[in-house]
Amino acid sequence: MKTPGDTGFAFPEWAYKPESSPGSRQIQLWHFILELLRKEEYHDVIAWQGDYGEFVIKDPDEVARLWGARKCKPQMNYDKLSRALRYYYNKRILHKTKGKRFTYKFNFNKLVLVNYPFFDVGSTGSSVPQSAPPVPTGAGTHFRFPPSTPSEVLSPNEDLRSPGGMFSTVARRMARGSVSDCSDGTSVNSEIEEGNGGAGEERGERSVSGGGGGPGGGGNYRSIIHPRLSHEALFRMYGGPGNPAGHPGPRGPAGHRIHQEPLSPFPVSPLPGPPGASLLAPPLSPALSMTPTSHLPYTPSPTLSPMLGSHFSFNPEDMKRYLQAHTQSVYNYGLSPRAFLQYPNIVIPQPHRPAADKPGMASERAERGGGGERAGERHHHPSLAHSAHHHPQLPHSAHSHPHSHPMHHPLHLGEEPPHMSPFKFKLQPPPLGRKQRDGQSQGKPRQSSLSSGSGSGSMSSTSGLGSSLSFGSDLSSASGSGVISASSSTQSLNSAGLPKIKVEPISDIESEEEVEVTDISDEDPDERDNEFELFSARHSRISNHHNHHLSNGTAAAHHPSQDEDLDEDVFKAPAPPPPGLMPFFTSQHAHRGLTTLKSEPVEPGESHAAQSQTPSTGAAQGKCIPLKLRFKRRWSEDQRMEASQEESDDKKVRPEEGRNKGRQTNGCVEMEEDGEDGDSPPPLAYEGSLSAPLASHRRVSAELHRATAQLSLENKDC
DNA sequence: GACGGAATTT
DNA sequence: AAATTCCGTC
Numbered sequence: 001m002k003t004p005g006d007t008g009f010a011f012p013e014w015a016y017k018p019e020s021s022p023g024s025r026q027i028q029l030w031h032f033i034l035e036l037l038r039k040e041e042y043h044d045v046i047a048w049q050g051d052y053g054e055f056v057i058k059d060p061d062e063v064a065r066l067w068g069a070r071k072c073k074p075q076m077n078y079d080k081l082s083r084a085l086r087y088y089y090n091k092r093i094l095h096k097t098k099g100k101r102f103t104y105k106f107n108f109n110k111l112v113l114v115n116y117p118f119f120d121v122g123s124t125g126s127s128v129p130q131s132a133p134p135v136p137t138g139a140g141t142h143f144r145f146p147p148s149t150p151s152e153v154l155s156p157n158e159d160l161r162s163p164g165g166m167f168s169t170v171a172r173r174m175a176r177g178s179v180s181d182c183s184d185g186t187s188v189n190s191e192i193e194e195g196n197g198g199a200g201e202e203r204g205e206r207s208v209s210g211g212g213g214g215p216g217g218g219g220n221y222r223s224i225i226h227p228r229l230s231h232e233a234l235f236r237m238y239g240g241p242g243n244p245a246g247h248p249g250p251r252g253p254a255g256h257r258i259h260q261e262p263l264s265p266f267p268v269s270p271l272p273g274p275p276g277a278s279l280l281a282p283p284l285s286p287a288l289s290m291t292p293t294s295h296l297p298y299t300p301s302p303t304l305s306p307m308l309g310s311h312f313s314f315n316p317e318d319m320k321r322y323l324q325a326h327t328q329s330v331y332n333y334g335l336s337p338r339a340f341l342q343y344p345n346i347v348i349p350q351p352h353r354p355a356a357d358k359p360g361m362a363s364e365r366a367e368r369g370g371g372g373e374r375a376g377e378r379h380h381h382p383s384l385a386h387s388a389h390h391h392p393q394l395p396h397s398a399h400s401h402p403h404s405h406p407m408h409h410p411l412h413l414g415e416e417p418p419h420m421s422p423f424k425f426k427l428q429p430p431p432l433g434r435k436q437r438d439g440q441s442q443g444k445p446r447q448s449s450l451s452s453g454s455g456s457g458s459m460s461s462t463s464g465l466g467s468s469l470s471f472g473s474d475l476s477s478a479s480g481s482g483v484i485s486a487s488s489s490t491q492s493l494n495s496a497g498l499p500k501i502k503v504e505p506i507s508d509i510e511s512e513e514e515v516e517v518t519d520i521s522d523e524d525p526d527e528r529d530n531e532f533e534l535f536s537a538r539h540s541r542i543s544n545h546h547n548h549h550l551s552n553g554t555a556a557a558h559h560p561s562q563d564e565d566l567d568e569d570v571f572k573a574p575a576p577p578p579p580g581l582m583p584f585f586t587s588q589h590a591h592r593g594l595t596t597l598k599s600e601p602v603e604p605g606e607s608h609a610a611q612s613q614t615p616s617t618g619a620a621q622g623k624c625i626p627l628k629l630r631f632k633r634r635w636s637e638d639q640r641m642e643a644s645q646e647e648s649d650d651k652k653v654r655p656e657e658g659r660n661k662g663r664q665t666n667g668c669v670e671m672e673e674d675g676e677d678g679d680s681p682p683p684l685a686y687e688g689s690l691s692a693p694l695a696s697h698r699r700v701s702a703e704l705h706r707a708t709a710q711l712s713l714e715n716k717d718c
Numbered sequence: 719g720a721c722g723g724a725a726t727t728t
Numbered sequence: 729a730a731a732t733t734c735c736g737t738c
Contacts, residue, residue: 026728028730071728073732079719084731086721091730101719 029084030093030106032070036063050103057102 027035036042037055046063049056057063060078068076085104088094097103 026730071731076732079734080732082720083722083733087730089721096720098720 026071029067029081030088032067033063033085034106036066042066050097050100051105053108054097054103054105056100057104060102 033046033055036046037048045059045066046055046057048054057078060081064076064078064081067081068074085094086096089096092107094104094106097105
């Protein structure tokens with residue numbers, strides 16, 4: 001069943017399938033890229049370089065070859081591969097670093113979400129540092145995920161759903177690992193993973209991950225981390241690389257054996273390493289202390305790695321924290337507490353700063369985590385000489401203290417000062433479609449053979465152009481799904497013969513949203529984003545809904561219909577929440593009851609606080625502030641941050657994101673042949689968790705384990 | 719080289 | 729849905 005209600009999905013489908021996707025159950029390119037990036041052997045071919053999340057393809061042909069091998073597409077070349085990469089621009093998974101050849105940059109927000117849906121990635125890409133501060137390790141109730149069955153898991157859904165569903169889903173998926181299609185897989189995988197060694201590597205990472213890893217932890221960190229932190233720094237922070245024992249790192253040619261990837265933004269594998277460490281233990285990175293959340297410009301969180309091998313781990317505690325964090329976020333955003341009614345168990349934490357965490361923890365964790373991975377080393381080295389390009393930055397030793405580099409200043413030279421990008425639209429007549437062109441010229445299909453004409457299909461792809469609503473991140477996409485953009489309609493009209501107008505936000509990725517604070521009432525649907533427009537419309541409508549729901553009282557946990565509604569409501573109800581929040585809100589599984597919400601003021605002390613308490617908003621705090629307003633406000637902040645970071649490479653976001661309807665993965669699970677996954681499922685993160693592991697947790701973990709194992713087996717069969 | 723539309727394939 | 733192919737334009 002795909003009913004959304006059944007499962008709970010919080011993000012767009014595509015986000016869940018790092019490794020497999022309906023359309024292509026094979027490994028996805030971005031995933032593959034990450035895979036290469038994490039392996040030292042390929043550093044001569046592709047490596048992290050420059051900015052955070054930025055990587056350069058040093059040997060395009062080789063990368064293409066590898067990709068082709070993986071996909072069994074011998075004809076693959078950089079031109080094609082790059083086309084595929086360009087498709088990621090719209091998805092916001094990647095963007096091009098302009099001016100640098102073969103250089104692209106990951107949008108970690110997106111990636112993180114993929115692997116760690118629960119994470120508060122900060123909304124929209126831009127994190128909201130303040131709004132989603134790490135939650136204090138929780139104390140409180142233990143959150144439980146609703147049970148989800150496999151079927152559920154797979155169900156696709158574009159809307160936001162409860163985390164629980166997702167969680168499990170993700171976990172399973174992760175467990176599966178990625179695939180190699182080439183049937184036997186032999187060849188393909190071989191390219192990348194040679195021998196088991198590969199496995200070792202990956203595994204190592206996982207274990208290592210403990211250091212940083214936990215999703216939870218990562219998430220939290222995310223907000224804290226300075227955008228500019230160097231990869232290295234991150235490592236340290238998370239303890240990943242630093243951890244001597246722990247890190248598996250294949251020794252690189254250079255001899256620095258750091259972690260898998262020196263520059264990798266994903267310092268630690270997402271895998272839950274030592275559980276505790278990662279998840280709950282928060283951040284501790286010196287960075288933290290050094291940089292208060294408030295000013296950290298936002299950066300995609302590198303903490304979590306979407307890497308392939310990674311297994312998703314979840315921990316109830318995390319969940320709890322997650323929820324709490326969101327709760328807090330909500331407040332920060334000025335969202336109505338009503339939103340929380342659904343989550344009675346959640347206590348809204350007092351705002352508190354990450355800084356509070358103890359510094360030093362990271363290092364501790366690292367040590368713990370480290371253990372044993374290391375199994376196999378890869379002997380394989382790229383033929384290429386180790387080039388100088390490598391960035392020496394790896395931290396060889398684990399320093400617990402922040403590295404200077406990363407912390408730098410927010411305004412780095414290279415960085416542009418944060419600029420607000422006004423939301424702009426580019427109105428332009430769409431170029432004639434090929435068909436049209438052809439038609440004009442001839443009518444003949446471009447490639448000889450297929451002639452027949454129905455060309456109906458083509459349009460669809462294009463339609464996306466317009467304005468899709470996307471709030472920076474996944475959520476956005478999710479939200480977008482429901483939205484019908486004017487542009488699309490326009491396009492359709494176009495097919496009818498009407499003029500086609502392409503409306504697209506010029507702004508960058510995360511910035512699609514308008515940042516200005518405006519009164520909702522005044523909005524002009526016309527200009528601006530269609531998105532907003534839609535949003536508001538939706539919004540208003542929703543609110544009613546929402547209330548309705550509330551009145552109903554507690555809805556059963558799983559009624560599809562209800563869920564749907566609920567989802568919708570939730571989805572819409574709160575102000576357009578930052579993406580990160582969405583999942584939370586939507587979760588239908590959450591228990592409903594009255595929650596004890598403590599209305600906490602927004603983080604006191606924080607600059608942000610000011611934000612929420614701004615005069616205009618302040619009044620509203622308790623009340624309903626025009627959602628839009630709040631949202632925007634928040635957004636603007638985020639945007640600003642993000643803006644500084646992201647260039648405005650990304651351009652438009654298309655509806656495509658939003659509309660993914662997911663499909664479920666089918667039976668065959670694919671496994672990465674890397675060895676890593678092949679064997680046994682990695683330990684769950686929370687196993688060793690920080691806080692006392694509860695029986696329940698264990699139970700959960702056990703289940704996951706089991707599931708994972710099973711999946712692994714299945715995969716093998718496949 | 720980079721971009722992105724269109725048609726196709728998986 | 730995500731690529732893969734081609735290809736025209738910058």
